[in-house]
Amino acid sequence: TSSPFRPQDEILALLLFGRPLQEITPFQALQLAQAAATLAGKSGPGMLGLARDKLGVDTLNVSQAEGGGTTVGAGKYITDRVFVGVEQGTEPDSRRFKTEIEITPNVTAKTTTGAEGGPSVGLEWKYDY
Secondary structure, three states: OOOOOOOHHHHHHHHHHOOOHHHOOHHHHHHHHHHHHHHOOOOOOHHHHHHHHHHOOOEEEEEEOOOOOEEEEEEEEOOOOEEEEEEEEOOOOOOEEEEEEEOOOOEEEEEEEEOOOOOEEEEEEOOOO
C-alpha cells in the first residue's frame, strides 16, 4: 500500500526502478511483470532465465542508461570465487570486460577493461552485519 494511494503495479515500479510506471522502459516493464508473477506465486524461469540457460551463463541482464543507451551483459562463474563477464552497449566501442576475484569473504578484487575509459582495477571491502 502507499500514501497517497497508488496502484500496486505503480508501487512495484517505484520500488524496483525508482521511477513511475509511465517512465519505465519496455524491458523494465517485462521485468516488472516477472516480479509481479513471482510475488503472486506464479514464478517460472522467465524469459531471461530461459535465455541464460540456453547460453550457458550465470548472469544475463539488459539495462538502459540515463542517456537512453541499452547495455547487454553476460557473465559466468569460473569457480566459486572467480567471475568473468562482458557488457556491450549500443555504441560500437562500448564493450567492457570485467573480472571479479573473491580474495576473502570480505575482500573482492575487480578489474574492468574496454574501449571507453581504459582499464581499471579496484578492491571492494564489505562487511555483513
